[in-house]
Amino acid sequence: MAVSPVQLLRVDMSRMSVESEPLPEAWTLLGGRALSSRILLEECDATCDPLGPENLLIFAGGVLGGTAAPTSGRLSVGAKSPLTGGIKEANAGGNPAQHLARLGYRAIVVSGQPADPDARFGLEVDEQGARLVAADELKGLWTYATCERLAELYSKQASFICCGPAGELRLGGASVACTDQESRHPTRHAGRGGMGAVMGAKGLKFVAVEPGKTRLRRAAQHEEFLALGKKFGRAYRDGPQPFAKGTVVGVQFANVIHSLPTRNRIAGQSSHVDTLDGNLIYESLAERGGGMHNCLTGCVVQCSNVVHDAEGNYKTSALEFETLALLGANCDVEHWDDVADLDRLCDELGLDTIETGAAIAILMEAGRMKWGDVDSMKALFYEIAEGSELGRAIGGGAVATGRYTGHHRVPAVKGQAIPAWDPRPLKATGATYATSAMGADHTAGLLLETGMPVEDCAQHSQEKQIVNAICDGSGFCEFIGPTPDDIRIFYGFMIGREVSREEIADLGWQVLEDEWEFNRRAGFTVADDVLPECMLTDPVGPASDVFDLPAEVLADVKVRKPLRPELFSIKAAG
Numbered sequence: 001m002a003v004s005p006v007q008l009l010r011v012d013m014s015r016m017s018v019e020s021e022p023l024p025e026a027w028t029l030l031g032g033r034a035l036s037s038r039i040l041l042e043e044c045d046a047t048c049d050p051l052g053p054e055n056l057l058i059f060a061g062g063v064l065g066g067t068a069a070p071t072s073g074r075l076s077v078g079a080k081s082p083l084t085g086g087i088k089e090a091n092a093g094g095n096p097a098q099h100l101a102r103l104g105y106r107a108i109v110v111s112g113q114p115a116d117p118d119a120r121f122g123l124e125v126d127e128q129g130a131r132l133v134a135a136d137e138l139k140g141l142w143t144y145a146t147c148e149r150l151a152e153l154y155s156k157q158a159s160f161i162c163c164g165p166a167g168e169l170r171l172g173g174a175s176v177a178c179t180d181q182e183s184r185h186p187t188r189h190a191g192r193g194g195m196g197a198v199m200g201a202k203g204l205k206f207v208a209v210e211p212g213k214t215r216l217r218r219a220a221q222h223e224e225f226l227a228l229g230k231k232f233g234r235a236y237r238d239g240p241q242p243f244a245k246g247t248v249v250g251v252q253f254a255n256v257i258h259s260l261p262t263r264n265r266i267a268g269q270s271s272h273v274d275t276l277d278g279n280l281i282y283e284s285l286a287e288r289g290g291g292m293h294n295c296l297t298g299c300v301v302q303c304s305n306v307v308h309d310a311e312g313n314y315k316t317s318a319l320e321f322e323t324l325a326l327l328g329a330n331c332d333v334e335h336w337d338d339v340a341d342l343d344r345l346c347d348e349l350g351l352d353t354i355e356t357g358a359a360i361a362i363l364m365e366a367g368r369m370k371w372g373d374v375d376s377m378k379a380l381f382y383e384i385a386e387g388s389e390l391g392r393a394i395g396g397g398a399v400a401t402g403r404y405t406g407h408h409r410v411p412a413v414k415g416q417a418i419p420a421w422d423p424r425p426l427k428a429t430g431a432t433y434a435t436s437a438m439g440a441d442h443t444a445g446l447l448l449e450t451g452m453p454v455e456d457c458a459q460h461s462q463e464k465q466i467v468n469a470i471c472d473g474s475g476f477c478e479f480i481g482p483t484p485d486d487i488r489i490f491y492g493f494m495i496g497r498e499v500s501r502e503e504i505a506d507l508g509w510q511v512l513e514d515e516w517e518f519n520r521r522a523g524f525t526v527a528d529d530v531l532p533e534c535m536l537t538d539p540v541g542p543a544s545d546v547f548d549l550p551a552e553v554l555a556d557v558k559v560r561k562p563l564r565p566e567l568f569s570i571k572a573a574g
Ligand code: SF4
Pocket: 071, 093, 094, 293, 294, 295, 296, 299, 300, 301, 302, 303, 304, 477, 478, 479, 480
């Protein structure tokens, strides 16, 4: 099958067929989350069983994937979520999206389901085309072992996407893992919403992408695009570089603003803040080895850490703030070294660290496990891999664990656990959690301003959700902080015509509309745009904050307002 840019790859797991087709011209500026949400709205029955053959699983690179735009190779994974029952997109680093784009593919759309639920398959994508292959030998393998085996089968340049045992067991907390650019480790996860369970339900154990001799994609205005890319990368390097030590340094700040979830969010500050402090992790790199790196080719931010144990052996990678918060403070775990072990176990099974930490904290508050009991926590992962009743509850996420234990305090929105940043002091972030079609998700629109006036919360949440949706469609990592102006100017050089501010704002808004419409068809109503009871009644911090934004404010998030001009603010692309 010949490849000509830009293509969609259609994989039907019922018919065992693989076909490519040109990306519709109207979708030229749709990539990543924008593309997966549009395909789901147009082609997927919103009332379908998320784990059945009618659901679609979409792997989509951004519009700028595979180009010289710095830090623009994220991979979006989209589907109807088994966790929420609504639309979902989670994105990850690693090189698969870069490689797919260089081969000419904007997205892979996986439909159907194999007749034999015990069969496993892999998808190979290379310069010759794409094909399904048997992968029964990888059944039940943990993700590191899976990628070690794949590394024996494919070239050194190949990148891999896979699910772990949690995905194969179709658990709601299952993630999709991507290998990072330096090693074969499956450390970059599209964590949220159970995308790994959808992959497992499709019988798809892995995708292997061989870039071969492909080169970076060329833009229509190539020289201008390259010059812009250089300027954009330099602007980040010359700036304050807030992620130079990784996201883990957010622990102290979150603690100060009472937004470090502690003991199933009974408190917003942890007595272990100094031993969970991300600065210790950064300092350990000099003594133990490891270091900071870029998880995908072309990233200039390099926020990703490689963490070693006290003997200098590799332990895990990309130990993130959210993981320290949810598997650390929220479970009352004392030391970051233990959280690193738990992070590795989540990566090995293919589990979202946020959902899993939230689930274990519920188990602990329900009295079924001692707070901070790391050994028992580790044992839980083997229960998950074996698929025991307890393991399925934990791997199924916060709501499943609440159901299993009968515990009433379940901090989740639309079925998805609330991430670290707490909606009680951060009310505009709470507005995002309540109104995003994807449930509680900080990547949908995080605002770290405490004490924001109530009358500003709807506008700020909406704006942030639009800006993030624009970014998620481009392939840029949010950590390089592209503004809508940056992205529209890159797009303009990419396609050879000017993209206006109105057009880029419309693109972002349309993503939100597509997602809300999918959820409406799935049966969601305004009654679902709420935070759980415990966030409304249980105070946190010295101001006894509860989430108290009125329903009118939350409804107003979905009423379109113009983006304020300063939000476009050309940062690097001027
Ligand atoms: S900024 Fe961090 S998460 Fe984003 S692409 Fe770079 S290394 Fe990966």
